[in-house]
Amino acid sequence: MTKYITTPIYYVNDIPHIGHAYTTILVDMFKKYQELKGNSCILLTGTDEHGQKIENSAKMKNKSPQEYADSISFKFRSLWDSFNISYDYFIRTTDSYHNIGVKKAFEVMFSNGDIYKDYYEGNYCVSCETFFTKRQLLDNLLCPDCGKETTALREESYFFRLSKYQDKLLEWYKQDVIFPLHKKNEVIRFVESGLSDLSITRSTFKWGIELPKSINDNKHIIYVWLDALLSYITPLGFGNNKENKMKLFDDATHFVGKDILRFHAVYWPAFLFSLNLPLPKKIYAHGWWLIDGAKMSKSVGNVVNPKEIADTYGLETMRYFLISEVSFGQDGDFSIKALTKRANSELSDKLGNLLNRLLGMSEKYFNFNIESSDFSLFENEIDNVNNIINSLDSYMENMMPNKYLEELWSIFDIANITITKHSPWEMIKNNKKDVSSLLVFIANILAKGALMVYPILPQSSIKIMESLGINESFYKDIIKESKMIKKFTLTKIPPLFPKLEVKEEQLNKTKEIKDKQVKEEVNLRQFDKLDIRIGKILSAKKVKDSTKLLVFSIDFGEFGVRQIVSGIANFYKESDLVGINVCAIINLKPSKIRGIISEGMLLTAEDSDGNLELLRLNIKHGSKVC
Structure with a gap:
């Protein structure tokens, strides 16, 4: 069965930041891992372009909402293209086919008796585009998600019978679909506290999808979160004239930030229940990237631009840092010094240096042609390497990519320790055959490592494989069946991971960020x-x-x-x-x-x-x- 995986549909209120890049790189990593194993995988991403916040932002820029959305959506897509993200669908919620599908979904839920008209009286957070009851507010006024002041309002609205699906949701959570598990427990507590029916239309602004003509009510537009969540199925042909590929949704996995988990783990499955559609197989919720412990914010001025980081230190370095630095689900602190330190010690000193040592000795002793069928000297090491490789799948499937990398890097430690132990520069004087066996053993470790690191470092992985004279077709033999390649014709390549230095301009930017977080002290x-x-x-x-x-x-x-x-x-x-x-x-x-x-x-x-x-x-x- 083809796996269907999605990023969030990113809100176009501003240009992409490092948090957006983190989510998208994680999903790209997961897709590349599935494809490495031979599994078919489809990746969807895109932009969420409706709502009051977009209307307000466009007004401030003296643009129409569509012009404003066009400019920001273009920046998202261009960034993902420059990052070589392997997406299959890029949806915009202003796409005409999506408009048709959203209206169809509204009609279906309405005909099912799950939508009714009443008056909404409560508090609304413009920033989160979300309604809250009094019991959900902080200090009776503040948004429980972002902490900003909400607005009390009373207006006519259409409601979705969310309360109707409370028991079905709690039953669904027993399947362990939400990861990490502590996030699942938060969702369960929220639902068990009692669900109120959800206001799903607005009438105080116009930038959104109008109700279907069959409802005969042109005062209202559809709630931005109902609109956005449906973007996971409208590209698959739901409710519109696109080719019907809804079968893909039978094995759907969503990746989201922890701040939007409730929408994906409560509202979205309830909508799917109403539409009589399958529910996601898994929902992964990751943490935030912080700067000195503070959440990134445009107004504070501490937002990290991922394009600048990739251009300065390398895309692959950034990918490696984001995936290895923090446990999935936990918040991470972004630091240029931490990035360069990890790149130098792990990418340069361990992986890059190991390849350089292999190429150097192979050139010097064997003119790049190494061969052996006798690995008796390295039986224990081979067993350890294969055991580590065989353990990696569970880490990736349980979304522990930092642990995946930690374990994978231990095979490079084994290789480096083995070189030191056998001292091939001494051994070559009396036993050229064993030196060849040693180098073939090292080449096999690099081959296995290059294949398994492909989801995280795709470009570097391909360069290592080309240097070793292998490709992805070797996965079946040397990974699945733990076989050893007996002959290599190596090709010398430039050093993959030159040592990095912290760029002065980046340090200055980091300092500016810190300075902006707290203004000069006053007495x-x-x-x-x-x-x-x-x-x-x-x-x-x-x-x-x-x-x-x-x-x-x-x-x-x-x-x-x-x-x-x-x-x-x-x-x-x-x-x-x-x-x-x-x-x-x-x-x-x-x-x-x-x-x-x-x-x-x-x-x-x-x-x-x-x-x-x-x-x-x-x-x-x-x-x-x-």
């Missing part, structure tokens, strides 16, 4: 100079000939009514602001903005997408923030 006396007060907004009006500025009249209690100008017009309607309590610095020197006196500064927070949100405190206006 209490400096902070006390700021008079931050709570004010109640009395009025808010747009500034003439400006798209960004609003002029406010704000009551600060005993400190009087003040006029403040603020650049938040793209994020709020004036009418929604009247009557709310906000934070402001009121002892700034008055300034003129567009000819209007501003007597203070409103305090806002900026998220990773550049969206601004006013800081609010529901206490008496005039109160001091201290």
Whole structure:
């Protein structure tokens, strides 16, 4: 049966970062491993392009949502192409066939009685494009996933009967489909706490897929997560005029970040139950890449650009570091120094140097032609190597690629130790035959290692195999059947892994990242100079000939009514602001903005997408923030 594996459908609110690269490289690794074993495998990736966040980001860039989505989606696809990712499908949720399939899915679920219309009253996180009940919120206001402030709203919505599938989901989890297991337990606890029906349409913005005509309701668009999750099956022909390849979904595996596990392990299987489709065989949830323990964020300025890392240190080096540095499911700390250290000690000193030693001695003693059928000197070593190779499959199938590499690298240790033990530079003086046997033994270790490292280092693996005069067809004999190749005609190649040095510009960027994470320290006396007060907004009006500025009249209690100008017009309607309590610095020197006196500064927070949100405190206006 052909395996069908997917990356998440990446949200196009910004360019790809190292976390996106990590997921995609993991999936590419898994596909290449399956193909190495002779299994057919199809890989899907793509971009998620609808939703309020995209609409807002496009507006900020003075582009239409489609233009904005086109530009970011192109960057994702171009990056995966430059990284030699072996994807078979690249879906965009703005593709016409996907639009047709999503509408069909909505109709099927509606006809099954799993969709109904009601009013949604609760809290919505724009950043996560997700609704939350009061019991799910942090401090009765904050998003439990990203920690940002949610918006209370009441609007007409279509709902999916998620609660109907609670018991079926809990039964499905018994099959051990979610990895790592501690993530599975988190999902089970979430579902056992009780599922509420899910709002699956929005009516407050327009950038999304409209409801099917059969529903006869043009006020609503389909919830971005229902839209995005269906992208795993619309390229296979679900509900549209593409060739029907839905049989592939019988053996589906999803790779996701831990922050979107709930959507894939709760909402998605429930949708599939409703559509009477098979459920995924496995869902793998990985951790985040952090910088000095902090999650990467555009607003903080600590996002790592994977293209820059690959261009500076090499794509294969980056692949090796990302896969070997952290246990799957755990968070990892990205560091240029750690990357270069691991590359030099493991890629250069162990694997690269071993190949160089083999080529050097083969050239010097045998003109690159080595042959032997007597491996009696190395029987124990051969058994150890074969046992290690035979153990690797379980590590990859259980998504332990760092352990896979750790074990694989131990065969190169065996080779290097064996060379030192037998001292071929001394042995050649009296026993040329045993030296040839030793070099053939080393060549066999490199052949086995080159084949097994192919999923992680495909280009380097091919170069090693070409140097040894073998190819993937040798997998059956030397891996599956543990045979030894008896004759090699070697070809000299340039060193595969030259020693790396930390580039000064990368160190400077890392320093800038750290500097941006925490601004310069201030003492209490400096902070006390700021008079931050709570004010109640009395009025808010747009500034003439400006798209960004609003002029406010704000009551600060005993400190009087003040006029403040603020650049938040793209994020709020004036009418929604009247009557709310906000934070402001009121002892700034008055300034003129567009000819209007501003007597203070409103305090806002900026998220990773550049969206601004006013800081609010529901206490008496005039109160001091201290």
